[in-house]
Amino acid sequence: MLAPVIQISPLAKIRRHRELPAPGKVVVRQGQKVEALDIIAETILAPEHIMLNIARSLNVTTEKADELIQRAAGETINKGDLIAGPVGLAKRVVRAPRSGRIVVAGDGLVLMQVNSTPYEVHAGMPGAVTDLIPDRGAVVEATGALVQGVWGNAQTEFGLMQVKMKSPDDQLTTDHLDMSQRGSIILGGYCGDGRVFQKAAEIPLRGLILTSMDSALIPFAQKAPFPILVLEGFGFHPLNAISYNVLVTNNGREISLNAEALDHYKGIRPEIVIPLGASREPEDSSLSVEDFAPGHKIHLVRAPHAGKTGTIASLFHEPIRFPSGIRALGADIILSNDQHVTVPLANLERVA
C-alpha cells in the first residue's frame, strides 16, 4: 500500500511551491535569494468596482454620454480626475470618486476598478528561487530542519523559537508565558486553556507551536493575531519523539512558522522550517514515493497509539481483524519503547 508521508527531518532539502490562488504578478526572479517574509507574487483577489452611469449623471442619452466620456478602458485615474463631460450650461462633469483604473467604458456607463490592497504570497522560508511559475509564483528551495503538523490557523511568521517543553507530554499554560518572550515563537505542549492565546497576544508572541490542543479552542485559535500550529492533533497527545528531538535541538534558532491550513487536495501541510547551513547537500525526501515496507520509520495517527513513532517490523499480507471489528491490512510496529503493536496501514504515515 502506498505510504502517505509526513516530513520530519533534522536536515533536508526543502522545495516549496509558493503560488497565488489566481493569476497575478510574480515579483521575484530565478536564482534570487529570498527571506521568509519576502513577497513572491501578488494579485488583487477581491477587486472592488464602481459603476458610473454617465448618461444618468449628465442627464443625456446613452449615445451622447459615450461622446462625453473622456477616458478609455485601461487608463489609470486618480480620485477627482475628469471622467466625462463637461456638458450643458452648468458644465456638468463626472469625476472619479476614487483612484483606480477604467475597465469598461461605453453604453453610457463607466466601470472602474478602484485601488485595493493586493494579496501577497511570501517565500515562507529563507532560500533561493529555483523556478518561476508564470503569473502564479515560484519554487523556493532551502536547506534546514523540517517538522510537519496537522493543523494551522492560516498565518505565517518568522522568528526566534523558544522551547518551553520539558518533556514530549508537557502542557502549555499561562504560567509558561512572560514578557521576556516578546517577539518570539514558543514551542509549547498540549494547550487546553484559551487564556494562553490571550496572554500570547498581549506579550505579544510572534507564534505558537502546540503539540496538541483542545478542539474547543479552534475558534479562538482562528482569531489569534499570530500563527498557531498544532503538530499531533486534538485532545491530549504527547509529541512524537522524532519531532521533539528535532525541535528541542534547535531551541533558540530562527524558524519559519508556516501555519497553513491543511489541504489534502493540494498536499499542503502546516510546517516548521529551521534554516540550517549544510556542508553536504541533503536529499529531497519529499518526492520519494514508496509502498509501506519493513524498516520504514512511521508515525501513528489514530487511537490507541496516536502520536507515537516506530518502525515497521513486518507487514501482514492478508487483512486482519482489529479490536474495532474491522478487517484491514496491517503492520507489526516496534514502537520507540520496543513495544510491539499491530496497526492498520491506513493509520500510518511514513516519516521522510
Added chain:
Amino acid sequence: MTSSVVSTDSILAIDIGSITTRVSLFDVVGERYRFIASGSAPTTIAPPFSDIREGIARAIHQLQDITGRVLIGADGALLIPSHPDGTGIDAVAATLSAGPEIKIVAVGLLEDVSLESARNLAATTYAIVTEVVSLNDRRKQDARIDAILRVRPDLVIVAGGIEGGATQSVRKLLEAVGLACFLTPRSQRPQVLFAGNSAIHEEAKESITPIADLHIAPNIRPDIHTEQLTPAQVALSKIFKKARAQQMFGVSDLDQWASGRLMPASTAFGRIVRFLSHIYDPLKGVFGVDVGASSTTIAAALKGKLAMRVFPQLGLGTKLENLLKYISVEQIAYWLADEIPKSSIRDYLYNKAAHPASLPATEEEMALEQALARQIMRAAVAQMMTSLPFEIKGSGGGGLPWLEPILASGRVLSHAPKPGQSLLMLLDGLQPTGITTVILDQNDLLASLGAAAEINPLMVVQVLESHAFLNLGAVIAPVGRARRGTPVIRVQATFEDGSETKTEVKFGAIEVMPLPSGQSAQLHLHPLHRFDVGLGGPGRGGRVRVVGGSLGIIIDARGRPLQLPSDPELRSESLKRWIWALGN
C-alpha cells in the same frame, strides 16, 4: 426482468473517490453478467503524483493480480477492446466524486422561485453555492459584480423568468454575470449555465459566448409551480467534468477511456435508483443512500421520477471539521451506547478530518464513527424529504415514507464489522416505515453500475440480481405511538417448508425472525393499537410475502420518529439491547 441473451462485452468500471480509487471488472460467466472482482488504491490527486492516473494504474494492477487477467498492455495503456486471448476489456465506465466542491454562484429572479431551483440544481452534484444574486438582493450592479468576483466561482447558474414571463430583469442579471466573467482573467473564467426563460437563449449566447463557456439547458422553472431539473442535470454533468479536468490531471484521459461517459458518481448513483424504480413496486419509491468520505448522497425515485441531493457538508472524511455547523456533538452522543465525553467526540472529528483515510481501530472509535454515520443520515434525510418534488405514499411519522428497496452504499456501511451493525445504522439513520428490503452495496458498485447502465443495461440488471449485493433482510417497521412494552404487532410467518412461527413484538423492541437468504416466507401481520404497517391504513394488517436476507426478517417496533429514552442509563440500555438483537 432477466434474459439469457447476453453480448460478450466486458466492462471495467473506474470510480475515483476522494480517498480510494476503485476498479471493478464485470464480465460474462455462464451466460450471465457477473461482478468478477475489484482492485483499489489510494486516490492520487495530491502531490507527489497530482494525477489520478497513478491511482487508477495501481488499482488495475491489483485487479490483474487478483484475477490473473491482463488489462494493461506492455506500453502501459489500457487494452480496449478485449483480445481473443482474453486480455483487455471492451468498455470503460467511469465515475468521479473526488475533488473540492464546485463553487457555484446561483443567479435568479426571485429568492423562493428560480433562485431556489438554481440552488436545488446545484445540490444534485458535488457543489457548494458560495454566492447568490437575485433581483431582490438590493445591491447595485457593481456590488453584484464584485460579489461574483470575490468568490471566484467555477460555475454560474442563471435561472429566472418562467416561460413567457420576464425577460428584462433576467437581461440585467445576465449583464452582471457577463461583466464579472469579462473582469476575470481568461484562464479563471467560470462556466455559465443558462437555465432560465428560453426567450433569452439567443441574447445569452450573444452576450456570454464571446467571454465565457456558455451551456444552455431547458428552463428549470418553466412555470411558477413546476421545477424541472433533469435536463439541466445533463449539462451540469458536462460542466462538472470540464471543471474537474481543469483542477486535476488525468481526468481528460479517464473521460476518453470511458468514451466521453465519465460522470459524477452522484449522478450515476441517482441513475441506478431511478432505473430500479421502473422495476420495483410502482406504489412505492426506491431509496438510495451513499455515505461517503467527502459527501453524502440521497436519492429517491418513483416510477422513473428522481429526486436526488448531494450533501458535501455531510462527509465522513475531510468535511468532518465543517460538520459541526450542521449537526451537534450532542446529536452524535445521542447514538452512543457507552458514554464518551463531548470533548472527545469533538476532538475525534478534527483528528479524523486531518487523516480522512484512517480507520477506527478501537471499539470506542468504531462506535463514534457509526454514531456519526447515523446522525449524518438523519440530517440528510431530514433535508431531503421535506423538499421531495413528488409524493411518495406513507405516513412517514417522522421516518421515511414507504420505499422499497433501500440501497445502502459507502464504506462505513458496506465495511462495518457485522451486517447487524450496518442494518442498525440504517434503521436508526433513515428510519424506514412499513415493509421494505434493505440491500447493502458490499462491493461499492452502485455508482459504477449507474455509469455502466448506458453501455449495457442488461449487465446492470443481472449484476443487481447477483450475490454482488447483500440483502440484509426484510424490515417490518410499524408506525404509531404506544407505551414502551405494549405489544404493537403480531407476526405469523409461514416458511417454504410449511413450518410456522409466531411472535408478538412490543413497542420499543427490535425482533429478528430467522429466514435464510433467498428463501421466502408468507407473513401475516396484525398491527395493534392502530399501528400502521403500510397495508391499507392504521390498524390494518394482511398477508405479505418477503424474502430473507443475511439477518432474516427484522421487526422494528421502536416507533417513528425513533425517540430514545432521555435518561442516559435507559438510553444506553436500549441501544445495547438493539445492538444485541441484531446479532452484534
